[in-house]
Amino acid sequence: MNGEYSLDTTEGMAASGDPPTNNAVDDYDAEEALERQREEENKIKIKLKSFEGGVYECGLTAAKMSVMVANMLDALQETDLTKIATREPIPLQNDAVTNKALEKIVEWVDHHWDDPPIDPDFDDEKERRNEELSHWDKQFIDIADQGELFDIIAAANFMDIKGLVEVGAKHICNKIKGKSCTEVREMLKIHNDFTPEEEAAIHKENEWIYAKD
Amino acid sequence: MYGKDNIDRFGDDLCGLLLSYFSFEDRFRCECLSKRWQRLALESQKDLTTDFSYITIFRKNPTIFESILKKCANIETIGGNVLTIITQPMLELVIKYCHRLNAMDMKIPIYVTISADTIDKFFAKFAKQLIRFKYWSYEPSLPGNSEISATIEKNILDCHELREVFNCYKHQFPRLLLDWTGQGVDYKQSTLDRLEKCPNIRTIIGVPTVPRLF
Numbered sequence: 001m002n003g004e005y006s007l008d009t010t011e012g013m014a015a016s017g018d019p020p021t022n023n024a025v026d027d028y029d030a031e032e033a034l035e036r037q038r039e040e041e042n043k044i045k046i047k048l049k050s051f052e053g054g055v056y057e058c059g060l061t062a063a064k065m066s067v068m069v070a071n072m073l074d075a076l077q078e079t080d081l082t083k084i085a086t087r088e089p090i091p092l093q094n095d096a097v098t099n100k101a102l103e104k105i106v107e108w109v110d111h112h113w114d115d116p117p118i119d120p121d122f123d124d125e126k127e128r129r130n131e132e133l134s135h136w137d138k139q140f141i142d143i144a145d146q147g148e149l150f151d152i153i154a155a156a157n158f159m160d161i162k163g164l165v166e167v168g169a170k171h172i173c174n175k176i177k178g179k180s181c182t183e184v185r186e187m188l189k190i191h192n193d194f195t196p197e198e199e200a201a202i203h204k205e206n207e208w209i210y211a212k213d
Numbered sequence: 214m215y216g217k218d219n220i221d222r223f224g225d226d227l228c229g230l231l232l233s234y235f236s237f238e239d240r241f242r243c244e245c246l247s248k249r250w251q252r253l254a255l256e257s258q259k260d261l262t263t264d265f266s267y268i269t270i271f272r273k274n275p276t277i278f279e280s281i282l283k284k285c286a287n288i289e290t291i292g293g294n295v296l297t298i299i300t301q302p303m304l305e306l307v308i309k310y311c312h313r314l315n316a317m318d319m320k321i322p323i324y325v326t327i328s329a330d331t332i333d334k335f336f337a338k339f340a341k342q343l344i345r346f347k348y349w350s351y352e353p354s355l356p357g358n359s360e361i362s363a364t365i366e367k368n369i370l371d372c373h374e375l376r377e378v379f380n381c382y383k384h385q386f387p388r389l390l391l392d393w394t395g396q397g398v399d400y401k402q403s404t405l406d407r408l409e410k411c412p413n414i415r416t417i418i419g420v421p422t423v424p425r426l427f
Contacts, residue, residue: 129233129234145218146217146218147216147217147218148217150217150218150219150220150222150223151217153223153227154222154223154227157223157226157227157230165227165230166234168231169230169231169233169234170234172220172231173231173234173235173239176239177239181242181245181246184242184243184246185246185247188219188220188221188246189215189216189218189219189220189221190219190220190221190246190247190250191221191247192246192247193247193248194245194247194248199245202244202245202251203245205280206241206242206244206245208267208270208271208274208277209238209241209242211270
């Protein structure tokens with residue numbers, strides 16, 4: 001934000017913010033403990049089964065990045081987590097979850113399992129959304145076969161892995177940047193159902209976009 | 214059935230999510246793709262957050278601004294940028310066409326004034342739903358602008374959902390919100406009473422010294 005006035009000159013206060021107390025130390029310990037637990041749990045491997053029948057192993061904490069998988073595991077009400085490892089693979093019943101897609105998804109969650117969880121109420125939400133993809137994510141999502149790419153995004157959406165859907169969204173966003181309407185249509189295989197007149201009217205209405213400079 | 218590499222295989226929710234990562238103007242660019250994408254693009258316009266050049270275009274051509282507000286029924290945020298200049302005709306269009314607005318950032322330039330009546334109308338429509346309100350003025354000492362500030366002050370604490378308030382020219386608006394300087398006990402008490410009805414306020418910026426309230 002390079003405007004005339006910066007929003008960050010926090011001369012004010014967070015009105016209802018609590019003053020720091022000794023509780024901060026306890027909070028820190030609790031956080032540490034939680035992190036250790038996540039680390040331990042990720043050593044437990046669970047099996048996921050694609051729509052095509054392929055079975056893939058994945059750390060438990062990583063697998064729980066999928067809200068859908070996490071909910072399914074919760075529903076098992078299994079207190080002994082190690083038993084989860086020996087269970088039948090969890091079936092993912094959506095045709096976007098192909099072998100290839102699931103293999104990539106497991107690769108992604110295995111790399112990202114220790115990311116801080118996404119909190120939509122968090123003040124930095126906007127900042128995170130606008131952040132560029134990391135080098136690793138860029139390489140991960142740069143997939144030549146568009147059908148495969150769309151499988152991964154649709155599968156991640158089905159499995160409710162918000163972070164991965166976000167990576168896909170930013171990737172598509174980067175791909176269509178600066179392209180014309182016709183180019184975007186061609187790339188994303190969108191069928192144009194406007195008459196030439198209708199399309200011209202929309203372009204006319206949106207002329208201001210190009211009038212900027 | 215769509216081919217695997219056809220983006221139209223995605224449902225509306227996923228497409229809307231993808232569009233939410235596009236910029237304001239890039240979403241409008243998607244309007245011409247197809248009828249489905251036109252609908253999706255307009256539905257996904259929730260934040261009218263744009264750069265200075267566009268806001269200048271809107272200010273000079275209220276008809277463009279009107280056509281945008283008219284077709285984007287879901288706008289929740291206007292601004293998010295220190296340079297969001299809002300003029301009287303623009304504010305009137307916002308009042309007329311926006312129904313879901315919950316965050317407003319406005320800057321009033323030196324040569325522009327907004328009538329107290331329009332500001333009252335703005336708050337009459339949006340006070341119940343506003344969660345953020347930010348206000349800048351170039352030249353607060355002008356008579357027109359001090360009237361604006363007084364009108365905002367009168368209305369702002371009736372916005373009970375407000376979480377964030379920002380007022381740039383604190384010195385020129387000594388009484389806006391919480392600057393106690395030179396104020397008597399009654400003023401402090403009445404402000405406190407009104408603030409109690411706004412339990413969600415978390416951030417108040419632009420006030421030099423503020424006693425802890427909650």
